[in-house]
Amino acid sequence: MKIIEHATAASLWAVAEPLLATDPANNTHQLSALSRILQLGARHGERFFAVELDGMLVGCATLVDTQTLFLSVMPDEAATALATWLRTQQIALAGVIGRRDLLKSFTDIFDREYSVHADLLLYQLHGSPAFGSASGASRIATSNDIDLLIDWLSAFEAEVGMIAVPTPLAERVRRRIADEQIVLWCDRGEPVAFAGGNPLPAASARIGPVYTPPPLRARGFAQAVTAAASVHVQRDRPRTVFLFTDALNPASNRCYQRIGYRHIADHAHLLFDRRAT
Template identity: 25%
Template sequence: MTKSIGTWRVASKKDADTLVEWYRDFEVETGIDRCSTQAQATQQIMKFLDNKEVYVWEVDGAVVSCMKKSRPSKNGITVSFVFTPKAQRGKGYARTLVAEITNELLVEYDFVMLYTDLDNKTSNKIYRTIGYEQIANPVHLVFKKQ
């Protein structure tokens, strides 16, 4: 795998405004049936940052991609909120970030898993390229009050 230019780091509060914008874009682009208000997204991102759960890929001092670790258990952890804004896509930033952080997480955990949109052929190809294997096809159900 070819590594993209740049480096990763744990996100900090200086990244908060960018991450809030990306969080809201992520919700829209993934079709998640909730769209956070600015205040809700800010609260969520600040929680992630306080817990040191978000990683960013940086090129020449600019943050160009992000991902989050979540749901740690005794043996494993999940990768989520993998996002690159449209202007930065196609440069391998998310692929390199996910690959490098996955390797870091595997030092501490027996396995790392992620959920992906099965209809997104690009991201699924990338995840397979860096070593992820499909093991299940979960269904996301939402119950609404009637």
């Protein structure tokens, strides 16, 4: 196995796109990270790695702005080779995200104490999404919704314990509004829930985050807005649509199953003990 560090996201993308497209579901974190960096540039020390066997690409990984490594699908021996190389090069990682089986191969060799930040269930939409019976209708968020969405996204990130990112929250919200990536569900004209929707390469898309303020929950708004976002991300072309759920949140899992999402794989986000040497 040979590990090659690429200087830019564009350089890695040029060789990795066909590989990532073979399994857009399990490579969705890589597709999302690389497409975002290709659009915005690498502003926070992002790094890009390829794993080759006999001159053929068999896996890749992106170290994003939180010092979290996103692993593509790859053979177990590629994951162990990458872990060995990163450890030898003394490249610091705050965490790693990927398919559960690959994470075991990686962490066995990377040899750092870690905790599970999130057990993630990967779901894929089958058929047309079911909106349920919630009252109201959807609309695309506009610049008039910025303050509301900053408040809601801040509350969402606090609730799920999201790892802090360098890009300010307001900048992230404005960008997603400009790209028409946020759908609101409104009841009696007032926003009651939102869902993000991110079109990705390989004719795929990912939904998230989804948030309903606590006083408005259990009324079907999360199902309705997720269904609306699932339709919206396919406005330009048919796409295979995915989302991640917290394995420990039965309510959200039931909600997405009612829409038409089906569990297809197990992923996880692991955090390394930064005090380890």
